[in-house]
Amino acid sequence: MTTTHCPYCSLQCGMTLTRSGGPRGPLEVGAWESFPVNEGALCRKGWTAAGLRGHRERLTTPLVRETLPDGTRGELRPASWDEALDLVADRLRDLRAAHGPDAVAVFGAGGLTNEKGYQLGKFARVALGTSQIDYNGRWCMSSAASAGLRALGVDRGLPFPLADVERTDVLVLAGSNLAETMPPAARHLDRLRARGGRVVVLDPRRTPTADRADLHLAPVPGTDLALALGVLHLVVAAGAVDEEYVAARTTGFDEVRRSVAAWWPERVERVTGVAADEVRALADLLVGTAGTGGRVMVLTARGVEQHSQGSDTVLAWINVALALGQPGRPGAGYGCLTGQGNGQGGREHGQKADQLPGYRMIDDPAARAHVAGVWGVDPASLPGKGRSAYELLEALGQPGVDGGPDGPRAMLVLGSNIVVSAPNATHVTRRLESLDLLVVADMVLSETAAIADVVLPVTQWSEETGTMTNLEGRVILRQAATRPPEGVRSDLEVIAGLAARLDAPGTFSTDPEEVFAELGRASAGGKADYSGLTYDRIRAEHGVFWPCPATPDDEPDHPGTPRLFADSFGHADGRARFLATEFRGAAEQPCDDYPLHLTTGRVLGQYQSGAQTRRIRDLPDDGPFVELHPMLARRLGTADGELLTVSTRRGSMRAPARVVETIRPDTVFVPFHWVGANRLTNDALDPASRMPEFKVCAAAVTA
């Protein structure tokens, strides 16, 4: 029996895997009761996670696309590892020689282990010399990351253990449907309420999470910022600002105080579609609680973050928490519920276009010098900042815009199914197809692998060891429970194989524990300092929270940092920043041709692009659907189960109607685990975080 963690979301539930039969026999998932985050609980995705083992669609040999006699692209055919890697290395070398290092791009993922993410970032900068690396976490965490960094000086999803939720008095969940997206986390809500605490959910749909709430407000998609401004308005109006805290621990409040004077409840109602009295009820709850010494906790998630003003919305909620004097108090403050399995660690160690390991910025000379020292290269050889994820995809195969550099001609993709998960997906798919070379490493032939020139079959979670950093900033250890099928290699082996063929300087270990030790050295002194961590400690302590710097040999180990901000925020002066925001609204507003709001999200039984979960027999795969209100269904002349066409300015899809009373009548919802939803979504970006506006656009629905 091996203890490990679920392959899916950021809760990273602890579980056990028991092998029956030989070294490659079937695995059985069991409860790991003593792991504190989920205490043995799992949702059906976790219980069935071993279902991809031995699946008939599992790739076990590299695939190379044939070129037909007339020069056009043929079918993928099996190839040996040497043939595939030689081919990739030769093509990359040629493209680099002809067009410069930025002609090659790398696209990583928030599902990769810390070791892989780190190694991929190093590979891009050292072996390829390219600045063009980013990852799909840009579409997940970047708005909260950008806001957290600017306001609090540190970006760690939760600055406290998840169980602290049970200790607060009022919990505000802004745009989170955790009861469906990370079900075991909902146990904390129930315990909180059993203790007498209250839960508020902000979501345009009355989700199963909202069903567990004391107060549910359903703003028009794209108006969450206005709601947050309206709440702060009422906090200020009631004289409920914790002036002592604001004076001692923050800067910038005066301008924020003034900036919300124009957000009285009736205006908020007009903008958000939430009745003024409901806005007041929320503010009264917060003011009444904080004003009597109670604790308030605000947690944001993708529902409010995946917008062209997502980072502003997070800033506005941080402002509410700061004004009430909450961050840094036990059982209180602000946090973000991370999405992908390693959404946290994935953004800390160099997969991001602007970052180096340890959450260091790539344009910081000291950071470059430190990391280059660990890598054994000249700091000047490290490239600068590259394009963000969507901008990178948008540039593929394209000449430079306004005299800027040309877009990349080749791309390596690890752990991401872009064809399904990118916004404005039809357009992005065309960009992928315009590449000279697309290389995808995956365990199955995902929709993205299917259009690649070279597909590399890689290990899956139960076959490999590596660390993940969960939504709490707790570094945990996934451990291999079995051996991979013949013909399959780990991502680390793929990276090492290519690095060797490209004559990269430095070392590219294939042993995760060695890579982790190197990652620790590279992160030392950074905001996300892992240098005091070892696999043994993580095993022994059920995970360790960063920062956890190394200590001299004669001193005890650093205990890790479960809770941040008790005495100081992450900025040099130790103070949090109030930052004023201006509401602009969604980039695309409904009009006569596209009169409805479209929002997207997840269902309980599927995960992300579904490349894994759609192939697991025991998970329901009913395909996408269009959720709409009975009043809207009647307007459209449709009924539950009938086929509908949803279209936007970018594309259309057909799916059956699901008529429910739990959604706003002016809004439709489509889950994004299948090809379709993201053909509709808007690629407008948040100017600060470069997050696309997945969560709202204008749509038409016809029967």
Place this chain on the structure above:
Amino acid sequence: MSERPQHPQHLVVVGHGMAAVRLVELLVGGGWIEQGHALTVIGEEPGPAYNRILLSAVLEGTHDASSTVLRDESWYVDRGVALRTGVRVAEIDREAGEVVLVDRSRVAYDRLVLATGSVPSLPPIRGMVRPEGTLHERVHAFRSASDCRGLVAALADRRTPVRRAVVVGGGLLGLQVARALGARTGHGAVVTEVVEGAEHVLSRQLDRNGAGILARDLARLGTTVYTGARAVRLVASPQPEHAVGVRLDNGHVLATDLVVLTAGGRPSTALARRAGLDVRRGVVVDDALTTTDPRIHAIGDCAQHAGKVSGFVGPAWDQAAALAGRLLGDPTPYAGVREVARLRATGLDVAVLGDPEAATAAAGEVVEMTNPITRSHRKLVVRDGRVVAAALVGDLSRVGLLTQYVERGTVLGPHEPGDLLLPEKRTGSTGPADLPDDTEVCACAGVSAGAVRACGSLDDVRATTRATTGCGGCSGTVRALLAARTPVGALGG
């Protein structure tokens, strides 16, 4: 003027109210100063700009007075905007391109924006204005922050206790002030009477049915309303314990300690008129918000666009946005907007979207429901499938949705306006024992009620179905299903 100005321009804004602040914010945010232009704001009221909408909330005590301030002086300084407050503009010298201040100093402009707002119209009540021109000490206007401060101070003055008040005007502001006085927190409530000249309150916004419901609510809250009555004279109080009396045109005298005038306002147009601009009810502007002088614009309460003056902040802000866009190079014309009048008064639920009376008159189809028993009135005016105006009294359910429909001009289905009159349905929950076997009770593991019923114990449920092992939300239902399970033996017999 639709192109971005090529040469440095000095823009002078006369007025420092909500429209002016919005315009300045948008110009600053849009790079006006960075592009090398200059901006001067001249406000007649002393002190910082504030949110006028919230004055009744300050009176009521739900809002701290300082929380209404929109921008501090330092905000202007930091952004390179010249701000002069407590200064009145005496005239506009169009030929010289200068405004002349009361101290006879001059400020040159390339472009001028009039955002002078409105002035309260004082009803003709004899004895209200003293010979020297000021209001009687017991009479207060309610328009500016200084009016509000004065009223709050009068209410707090122990030497002249206020137990009763008469509010002149039963429009939106009048009812807000009346309820604020009645619901004042911290200082003791004041018994308030409202005098309204029209046949019912909110006569501009509501029909008789809606106003009837509202009148009942007011009575329930202890506010007496005298409709079809005008206050004509301030007299001695008929009762010694009160300070003054208000005589109505029907001869009745209301004893009171305080009179608040809320009889509405009219556009402040004196400057424009003297400068020879076209002025009707307001300063006439075209779709570019330009007056008859191409260098002078007008926005907000003082402006008259397409024959209409507004008095609401929504149109004022939209005009500010349209003008800012134009000045910064975006020629999108101002198309006018629908007004949303939302009474913010404790205990009174009223929302008026658009102009229901005018829309009804303009051949709108009316879908309405008045229920005196539940004290609710809901009226939608529909044209070509769109809700063009609505009035809601007593029951504001779906106000957020209706506002969206009205503002966005959403085309609805034929049944929808009727559906929107009905209160929101909440699906009732069925007791676990009644759940059909195929109902999913555990979403985390995908387990039906029947599958749970087939188990003998909670441990059995956990082991065989994995229900309750995820989010834990179904634990109660699962226990209830197990408890209600027909004992196996009972079927025998």
